[in-house]
Amino acid sequence: MxxxxxxxxxxxxxxxxxxxxxxxxxxxxxxxxxxxNYDESVTLPMAKYPETGKHIKDAIAAGHSAVCTIDRGGAADRRKESLKGYPTKPGYDRDEFPMAMCKEGGKGADIRYITPADNRGAGSYIGNHVENYPDGTKVLISVK
Amino acid sequence: MNKLLISYSQLIITNTDEEHSSFQWSDEDVKRGYSVQRGAVAIEAINNDESEIEVIVGSYLPSEKATVTYSLPFPVRADSIIVTSPGAVTLPFSVPKGTYQLHVEAIPLQQPTDDGLFPVRYQLYFDTNGSK
Missing domain, CATH: 1.20.5 (Single alpha-helices involved in coiled-coils or other helix-helix interfaces)
Structure with a gap:
């Protein structure tokens, strides 16, 4: 021994x-x-996407995970959970954080109504960066 | 049928040989319903839920069930395209090289709901006649 x-x-x-x-x-x-405990990182430029950037900052400050574990297979179910009770509003998109593609998303995700140009640009920016990352990749999301 | 989860209210269509960058949506783009960059386009979606993607090469026959249709020129440079949405899988489709008029139709598969969570079939017509 x-x-x-x-x-x-x-x-x-x-x-x-x-x-x-x-x-x-x-x-x-x-x-x-x-x-x-993350593999990759994406930094959203606040100057380009101020509303979505502020939402992400606020959501992280409120205790939501800044690390997103990509899990595309479960995203549709998490979307249904996260947007429950948040109807569409003319002139706005709904931003969710953590995003539905993240294991950390779903029920209890922070939802905010954001002007479409800001939100769609931000979504495209993040989506473009994570496009080639396989499921299971842990991505640190930050705003600068 | 190919399935895709729509996120950030957009469907992205791009050439496979194109390293597309992120789309900058201007207010004008939001008004017209799409944002264009070289060899790629982001189309405004009518839902944020799992959707069917169908790609058709040939003459465009408008569907009576479509609630929204967008039409714009689209060049295919490498016999294939990719359809995706931010954070989603990428779906490859064979489309012969050429210059097309692209018609994107959105057909709700269920009664649209307030939360935008309803299935939609997006039909992408690559119409050679429309490009002349």
């Missing part, structure tokens, strides 16, 4: 050093991504 514990200790210590090396050889972004 003592030998086993010793070996586990050595392995754990080795892991610490390996982690340190990876951090140095791949740069801080790798370490930061690993620590924050």
């Amino acid at each position: 003592k030998v086993k514990a010793f070996l586990l200790g050595v392995l754990a210590l080795a892991g610490v050093f390996v982690g340190f090396d990876l951090q140095n050889s791949h740069g801080t972004s790798f370490a930061a991504k690993k620590a924050a």
Whole structure:
């Protein structure tokens, strides 16, 4: 038992050093991504999409997940849950955060009515960035 | 039938050889119902739910059931196109290389609801006659 514990200790210590090396050889972004548990990131430009940007910021500040785990297969069901009780309104689109394509979306997602040009542009921007990411990819959504 | 979840109220049609960038929707684009960039177009959708996508190459026959129709020129450069929506899967379709008049029809498959969550069939006609 003592030998086993010793070996586990050595392995754990080795892991610490390996982690340190990876951090140095791949740069801080790798370490930061690993620590924050995401694979990719998308930053929405606030200057271009002020309304949608503010909505995302507010939703994250209110406690919604900034990390989106892509799960396209479950998106239609989550959309039904998130938009329940939010009818369409002439002259506005409904923005949902987290988005329905994210596992974190669905029931309880934050919904806001936003002017169409802003919301559609923002949606296209995010969609374009995540288009080639497979399901399961964790994407950090931020606004700058 | 090919299914696509519509998001951000738009259906995107693009050439497969085109690295399209994101669409900038102006207020004018919102008024006319579509936004165009080189080799690609984003069309305003009438729902935000799972929808059927049908691509037809040939003469355009307007459907009486369509509640909205958009028509615009569209060049196909590589014998195929992709149909998608932000965050959704991408659906490839074979369309022979050529210059077309694209007619996009939206046909509700159920009575439209207040929440915009109802299935729609989008019929995309690539009409060679219309391009002359």
